Amino acid sequence: MRTRRLRSLSALAGAWLALATCAPTEEGSRLAAVTENLSAAPIMQPHDLPVVTLTDQNGEPFELRAEARGKVTLLYFGYTHCPDICPITMASTARALSRLEPEEREQVLPVFVTLDPARDSPERMGEWLAGMDSTFVGLTGTQEEVDDAVEQLGYVLPQQERPDSGWYEVAHPSMLFVFTPELLGRFGYHEGDATPDAIAADLRTLLDFDW
Amino acid sequence: MSGRLVGPPAFRHGLRIAVACTCLAAACGPDGEGAADRGSGPSDEAPAGITVSDAFVLDPLGSDRIGLYGTLVNHGSAPDTLVAVTSPAARDASLHEMAREEGLVRMRPLDGIELPPGDPVHLAPGGLHGMLESLVRQPVTGDSIEVTFELATAPDVTLAVPVRHPADARDP
Numbered sequence: 001m002r003t004r005r006l007r008s009l010s011a012l013a014g015a016w017l018a019l020a021t022c023a024p025t026e027e028g029s030r031l032a033a034v035t036e037n038l039s040a041a042p043i044m045q046p047h048d049l050p051v052v053t054l055t056d057q058n059g060e061p062f063e064l065r066a067e068a069r070g071k072v073t074l075l076y077f078g079y080t081h082c083p084d085i086c087p088i089t090m091a092s093t094a095r096a097l098s099r100l101e102p103e104e105r106e107q108v109l110p111v112f113v114t115l116d117p118a119r120d121s122p123e124r125m126g127e128w129l130a131g132m133d134s135t136f137v138g139l140t141g142t143q144e145e146v147d148d149a150v151e152q153l154g155y156v157l158p159q160q161e162r163p164d165s166g167w168y169e170v171a172h173p174s175m176l177f178v179f180t181p182e183l184l185g186r187f188g189y190h191e192g193d194a195t196p197d198a199i200a201a202d203l204r205t206l207l208d209f210d211w
Numbered sequence: 212m213s214g215r216l217v218g219p220p221a222f223r224h225g226l227r228i229a230v231a232c233t234c235l236a237a238a239c240g241p242d243g244e245g246a247a248d249r250g251s252g253p254s255d256e257a258p259a260g261i262t263v264s265d266a267f268v269l270d271p272l273g274s275d276r277i278g279l280y281g282t283l284v285n286h287g288s289a290p291d292t293l294v295a296v297t298s299p300a301a302r303d304a305s306l307h308e309m310a311r312e313e314g315l316v317r318m319r320p321l322d323g324i325e326l327p328p329g330d331p332v333h334l335a336p337g338g339l340h341g342m343l344e345s346l347v348r349q350p351v352t353g354d355s356i357e358v359t360f361e362l363a364t365a366p367d368v369t370l371a372v373p374v375r376h377p378a379d380a381r382d383p
Binding site for chain 1: 269271272273274276277278305307309311313314315316317318319320336337340342376377378380381
């Protein structure tokens with residue numbers, strides 16, 4: 001009995017090994033072909049989409065992973081008082097999405113998460129995003145909640161003073177992340193690479209791929 | 212960890228305005244719209260003081276603050292300093308730099324921006340920049356607004372700068 005169990009375990013292990021050696025190779029080559037055609041940089045160790053439920057610009061709870069499943073998610077962390085990188089990234093994303101066909105657009109989830117929730121209320125997020133694309137999702141929460149979201153991607157946020165009035169610094173990732181439909185962050189745009197042309201072309205490639 | 216894998220990006224200074232608006236401090240008075248397009252014109256004299264070219268601001272798209280950019284050249288023989296930017300379109304303004312570390316970017320206020328003789332200093336999205344805050348009106352893409360670059364030594368430079376859509380900030 002024990003021997004039989006060992007044998008079946010061994011057979012299972014063999015089958016797993018065969019899958020492990022063949023499947024990733026095939027998937028890897030398909031992925032490599034996709035990656036070659038993208039302007040976005042590949043992230044060699046894809047990370048999971050953060051497990052968070054934040055508040056959208058309508059004041060409604062937004063469970064990120066549930067909403068993103070099956071879609072290509074463009075995720076950016078910033079703040080609405082950001083002078084250039086944040087509006088440039090989001091406006092470039094908006095222009096890219098405007099070039100997609102409606103059925104393509106439906107499969108893309110653009111999300112902006114503020115790291116400055118003290119100033120970025122849901123209303124403020126809604127007004128700011130409306131300047132780019134009112135269909136974008138803008139998420140806020142407590143400072144701990146939004147910090148947790150970005151820390152789940154491996155970032156270490158600095159201790160930051162946030163006085164009630166006056167200027168203060170908000171550190172945020174410079175990258176626009178691309179999560180594929182199985183909720184893995186496989187690609188990202190460096191600051192200067194997130195142009196409307198690059199994002200639109202990449203989205204078409206990613207939406208054509210069988211994830 | 213994405214920060215480690217992708218590293219801090221080397222930002223491209225993408226100032227590629229087709230229409231240069233090189234205005235000498237002496238040539239560009241605070242006469243509002245059109246000054247940016249006039250240019251310095253042909254001149255046999257070497258430029259003096261500080262020149263500002265390719266300046267623009269971003270369309271605020273509803274925000275209460277916008278970035279101000281351009282290329283400053285100190286034509287003098289001694290260092291100078293950009294000490295402030297101002298505009299009738301904004302109640303407040305400041306100078307900043309962007310610092311990058313471990314994949315994070317953070318904006319820091321500056322008291323001034325050094326302008327060494329001869330070397331162009333680029334104010335660009337993601338780098339050194341001016342910020343116009345508490346806008347008194349919302350300029351839109353295609354408008355121009357008057358701005359003044361205040362220098363420690365050289366005469367201030369006032370000119371009208373175009374308002375550019377953020378999506379065109381890097382690839383106009």
